Amino acid sequence: QVQLVESGGGLVQAGGSLRLSCAASGSIFTWYRMGWHRQAPGKEREYVAGISRGGVVTNYADSVKGRFTISRDNAKNTVYLQLNSLKPEDTGVYYCAADRTSEYSTVLVGLNYDYWGQGTQVTVSS
Numbered sequence: 116q117v118q119l120v121e122s123g124g125g126l127v128q129a130g131g132s133l134r135l136s137c138a139a140s141g142s143i144f145t146w147y148r149m150g151w152h153r154q155a156p157g158k159e160r161e162y163v164a165g166i167s168r169g170g171v172v173t174n175y176a177d178s179v180k181g182r183f184t185i186s187r188d189n190a191k192n193t194v195y196l197q198l199n200s201l202k203p204e205d206t207g208v209y210y211c212a213a214d215r216t217s218e219y220s221t222v223l224v225g226l227n228y229d230y231w232g233q234g235t236q237v238t239v240s241s
Contacts, residue, residue, distance in 0.1 A: 117142040117213050117230050124209060124235030127201055131239070135196040137211030137232055144192040145169075147213040147230075148223050151185060151196045153237070155207035163209070164196060165222035174222040179205075201239045208234040 123135040135151070150165040164185040165174045173185050184197040194211055212228035 117144070117147060117215075119211050119213060119230060119232035121209065121211050121232045121235040124237045126238045126240065129202055129239055129241050131201050133198045133201065133237060135198065135209055135211075135235060135237075137194045137196075139192045139194070139213065142215075145189050146215050148216055148218070148221065149185075149187060149194040150212045150214070150223060150228055151183075151194075151209060152212060152226065152228075153205075153207040153209045154234075155204075158207075160210070160226060162225050165224055166194065167222050168216070168219045172220050172222050174224055198237070201237075203239045203241045206237060206239050209237050210234045 117139050118141045121137045148168050151163040152160050153163050154160040166185045170187045182200045187194040211232045213230040214223045214228045
């Protein structure tokens with residue numbers, strides 16, 4: 116099964132940017148469509164963005180559309196989330212997740228992923 120390790124979180128001022136990375140190991144990365152999720156203090160985990168196995172198809176939650184960009188480098192077994200124009204409400208722990216599927220060009224929208232990383236903290240100050 117795949118193991119996932121996120122990195123790149125930190126403290127940033129509103130309007131700033133961060134790039135999160137999620138390194139995968141232990142399995143064939145291209146077998147998995149990938150997603151990013153977040154959980155703010157006192158709130159439920161929510162879906163942020165997803166990407167297909169090939170990296171061509173992407174999907175975003177309305178709250179981040181136009182500000183965040185998900186991408187993947189299959190040669191490096193890594194998925195990224197570029198966070199731009201950050202707002203205080205983007206604060207939370209960001210998790211990447213993997214879903215093994217035979218579908219090459221679909222995105223899994225939502226929380227129903229099989230494998231999860233430990234998360235990386237993003238804090239946006241006003």
